[in-house]
Amino acid sequence: MSITPLPSFLPETAPFTPQQRAWLDGLFAGVFGLEGGVTPLSKQDVAKLLPGLIDAPDEAPEEIDDGAPWHDPATPLSERMKLAEGRPLPRRMMAAMAQQDCGQCGYNCKDYADVLFSKKEKRLNLCVPGGKETARMLKQLYQELESGAPKTDAATEEVAPAPLAAPGRSRDNPITATLLSRYRLNKEGSEKETWHVEIDLAECGLDYEVGDSFGVFPANDPGLVDAVLQALEAPPDFPIGGRTLREVLTDGVSLSPAPDMLFQLISYITGGERRQKAKALAEGRDPDGDTAVLDLLAALQKFAGIRPDPEAFIEALDPLQPRVYSISSSLKSNPGRVSLTVDAVRYKVNDRTRLGVASTFLAGRVKSGDKLRVYVQKAQHFALPADPNKPIIMIGPGTGVAPFRAFLQERIATKAPGPNWLYFGHQRSDFDFFYEDELKAMRRAGHLTRLTLAWSRDGDEKIYVQHRMRDDGRDLWAWLERGAHIYVCGDALRMAKDVERALIDVVAVHGKRSPEDAARYVEDLKKNDRYQADVY
Numbered sequence: 163m164s165i166t167p168l169p170s171f172l173p174e175t176a177p178f179t180p181q182q183r184a185w186l187d188g189l190f191a192g193v194f195g196l197e198g199g200v201t202p203l204s205k206q207d208v209a210k211l212l213p214g215l216i217d218a219p220d221e222a223p224e225e226i227d228d229g230a231p232w233h234d235p236a237t238p239l240s241e242r243m244k245l246a247e248g249r250p251l252p253r254r255m256m257a258a259m260a261q262q263d264c265g266q267c268g269y270n271c272k273d274y275a276d277v278l279f280s281k282k283e284k285r286l287n288l289c290v291p292g293g294k295e296t297a298r299m300l301k302q303l304y305q306e307l308e309s310g311a312p313k314t315d316a317a318t319e320e321v322a323p324a325p326l327a328a329p330g331r332s333r334d335n336p337i338t339a340t341l342l343s344r345y346r347l348n349k350e351g352s353e354k355e356t357w358h359v360e361i362d363l364a365e366c367g368l369d370y371e372v373g374d375s376f377g378v379f380p381a382n383d384p385g386l387v388d389a390v391l392q393a394l395e396a397p398p399d400f401p402i403g404g405r406t407l408r409e410v411l412t413d414g415v416s417l418s419p420a421p422d423m424l425f426q427l428i429s430y431i432t433g434g435e436r437r438q439k440a441k442a443l444a445e446g447r448d449p450d451g452d453t454a455v456l457d458l459l460a461a462l463q464k465f466a467g468i469r470p471d472p473e474a475f476i477e478a479l480d481p482l483q484p485r486v487y488s489i490s491s492s493l494k495s496n497p498g499r500v501s502l503t504v505d506a507v508r509y510k511v512n513d514r515t516r517l518g519v520a521s522t523f524l525a526g527r528v529k530s531g532d533k534l535r536v537y538v539q540k541a542q543h544f545a546l547p548a549d550p551n552k553p554i555i556m557i558g559p560g561t562g563v564a565p566f567r568a569f570l571q572e573r574i575a576t577k578a579p580g581p582n583w584l585y586f587g588h589q590r591s592d593f594d595f596f597y598e599d600e601l602k603a604m605r606r607a608g609h610l611t612r613l614t615l616a617w618s619r620d621g622d623e624k625i626y627v628q629h630r631m632r633d634d635g636r637d638l639w640a641w642l643e644r645g646a647h648i649y650v651c652g653d654a655l656r657m658a659k660d661v662e663r664a665l666i667d668v669v670a671v672h673g674k675r676s677p678e679d680a681a682r683y684v685e686d687l688k689k690n691d692r693y694q695a696d697v698y
């Protein structure tokens with residue numbers, strides 16, 4: 163029999179020999195009882211418990227206040243987990259999540275990790291940006307939580323579910339709203355397909371603040387549902403929990419990507435080499451180098467003819483998750499309405515066009531007058547300055563312009579006197595200038611103090627918003643010194659990082675600071691909520 167060593171209560175830096183550490187851990191385990199894993203004590207806690215043995219540090223560094231170094235959306239999961247190695251379990255759970263505080267799971271990453279750890283939340287598959295990879299890692303960490311602790315009454319007790327939020331205030335309690343209209347923001351000839359979508363909220367009475375995001379429950383493409391039904395060789399009206407199989411496939415389950423559980427199910431009902439392959443896929447291996455493109459239909463085609471029991475098949479799938487979009491309107495100038503700015507995700511894998519489920523739902527499948535299940539995702543640290551006199555600088559290429567249209571409408575409606583500077587960029591000036599007429603009208607009226615544009619595909623050279631920021635460095639620095647709040651919205655993987663780098667360079671050059679001091683200046687802007695991001 164192997165004995166799993168208990169995790170340590172003591173911080174790694176506490177000055178004890180291994181023998182002292184083992185004795186003290188035993189003592190603390192006895193004093194506190196072990197339930198569901200251990201969070202090492204801080205140095206202050208140890209100093210309080212053992213006065214005189216070690217000195218209390220001057221400051222109280224909270225474990226989480228280290229900037230969560232793993233939380234860079236461009237860092238692969240394996241590296242994030244390495245960065246979190248040796249941390250308490252909830253921190254490692256947090257590191258498994260793919261993008262800091264995108265809000266789509268209904269929590270901040272830290273809160274999601276904490277409720278998983280305390281078992282108040284049992285759903286391990288809520289992290290939309292992390293998808294299957296994050297769900298798999300969370301499952302592994304959850305097993306550690308289950309196996310690391312002796313079962314005490316407290317550990318096995320059912321935790322009461324959190325109270326339900328008011329209708330429309332959380333993904334767990336959506337409300338019904340009506341699609342009003344939509345129009346395409348790119349002109350004919352563009353390579354992009356981005357839509358302005360208007361939704362009526364008058365009937366349901368839902369309200370929001372600028373900076374908030376809007377959650378939408380989509381429905382899958384009926385063409386894809388038909389193809390899945392055909393590949394399953396199952397009758398569309400097969401009854402599943404009071405609904406038909408077609409209905410459940412339409413709005414109950416995700417059709418992409420194929421989850422591990424499905425491959426597990428397939429491994430039970432196939433034999434030979436196919437079983438081995440399905441088992442490997444269920445364990446997260448990639449025997450044929452194609453896992454990245456295996457949606458449900460591709461998985462069924464790969465294992466053609468398996469004909470699983472429809473009920474077991476549905477059981478093996480993930481629920482269809484809502485998607486969130488930055489709100490691009492102010493309620494003050496659009497009473498009873500909300501608008502979104504949605505880039506339709508379509509791409510080809512082999513001969514089949516794959517559709518982003520929610521973006522193509524909003525971009526086409528839902529019709530004017532149709533009902534939608536929606537909710538408001540409150541913004542965390544993404545809001546206009548409380549003082550309307552403060553200047554604001556907004557950097558929003560592509561769909562990143564969405565919340566800034568809302569900010570501008572709000573500043574106009576509230577007659578905020580502070581100056582407004584918008585950086586917008588996209589591929590081509592002729593086709594991709596979203597809200598061109600509105601923005602130019604705001605500029606003419608003086609509401610938009612400066613409008614700086616960056617077109618990446620107009621000429622031979624790529625011009626991005628950060629190039630324009632560097633060109634404008636002297637003025638940007640002057641605005642910052644006047645107390646400007648600066649905002650960035652859009653692509654998290656590359657753009658937001660490049661913009662931050664440009665900002666640091668601007669501070670270094672025009673603020674005459676060393677690169678380290680410039681980076682600290684930008685960190686301070688963040689700490690003081692003067693540099694805020696809404697990136698995805």
Ligand SMILES: Cc1cc2nc3c(=O)[nH]c(=O)nc-3n(C[C@H](O)[C@H](O)[C@H](O)COP(=O)(O)OP(=O)(O)OC[C@H]3O[C@@H](n4cnc5c(N)ncnc54)[C@H](O)[C@@H]3O)c2cc1C
Nearest residue numbers: 264485486487488503504505509518519520521561564698
């Ligand atoms: C806070 C926040 C605000 C957001 N605001 C906006 C907004 O204002 N406007 C907006 O358009 N989006 C916004 N998004 C993104 C939005 O939530 C969705 O993620 C996006 O619309 C895609 O969802 P989908 O359901 O259409 O695609 P999904 O069905 O989720 O498919 C997307 C997946 O498809 C795959 N994929 C996409 N393109 C390719 C490709 N070319 N090749 C291979 N695979 C690919 C990727 O795996 C990707 O994760 C925001 C996200 C967050 C978190």
Ligand SMILES: NC(=O)c1ccc[n+]([C@@H]2O[C@H](COP(=O)([O-])OP(=O)(O)OC[C@H]3O[C@@H](n4cnc5c(N)ncnc54)[C@H](OP(=O)(O)O)[C@@H]3O)[C@@H](O)[C@H]2O)c1
Nearest residue numbers: 505507559560561562587588589618626652653656657660
């Ligand atoms: N999860 C999803 O499936 C999903 C769905 C929709 C959007 N997104 C992502 O969300 C983001 C927003 O998409 P979008 O349609 O609004 O526009 P986008 O693809 O971000 O493009 C907007 C502009 O930004 C430019 N750009 C590219 N790299 C940049 C960089 N490093 N720094 C600054 N600008 C850069 C683009 O130029 P070039 O293209 O010419 O290089 C283009 O001119 C994108 O990252 C997109 O991938 C993801």
